[in-house]
Amino acid sequence: MNTKRKTLITARQRIASNLKRLRKERGWSQEYMAEAADFHRTYVSQLERCVTNISIDGLEQLANALGVDILDLLSTLDIE
Numbered sequence: 001m002n003t004k005r006k007t008l009i010t011a012r013q014r015i016a017s018n019l020k021r022l023r024k025e026r027g028w029s030q031e032y033m034a035e036a037a038d039f040h041r042t043y044v045s046q047l048e049r050c051v052t053n054i055s056i057d058g059l060e061q062l063a064n065a066l067g068v069d070i071l072d073l074l075s076t077l078d079i080e
Contacts, residue, residue, distance in 0.1 A: 009077060012050050015059070018073045020048045022066050036065035 009017075023033045023044075030048070034041040038061060046052040047062075054062070063070040 010050075011074060012053065014075065014077060015054065015073050016048050016050045017077055018075060019044070019062060022068060022072070023048075026066070033062075033065065037061045038065075 019033075023030070028036070030044040031041045033039075034044045037044070037058075039058070043052070047054055059070055059073055063073055066072075
């Protein structure tokens with residue numbers, strides 16, 4: 001019997017992980033990501049560390065800067 005369970009994660013953790021993954025896939029620094037999304041450079045770091053919340057408008061700014069759908073920032077992560 002398979003007893004593996006998926007760990008539930010928060011929306012904030014999803015956003016943090018997906019933001020970091022998408023940013024790194026593009027070879028962008030946090031500073032460059034911040035400039036592209038019109039945020040302060042420390043804000044991207046705070047988002048990636050789950051220190052702060054982001055508004056829907058801010059989430060849209062990130063998605064637009066990355067060239068992805070907003071749902072890509074909220075996609076489920078597989079953690080076992």
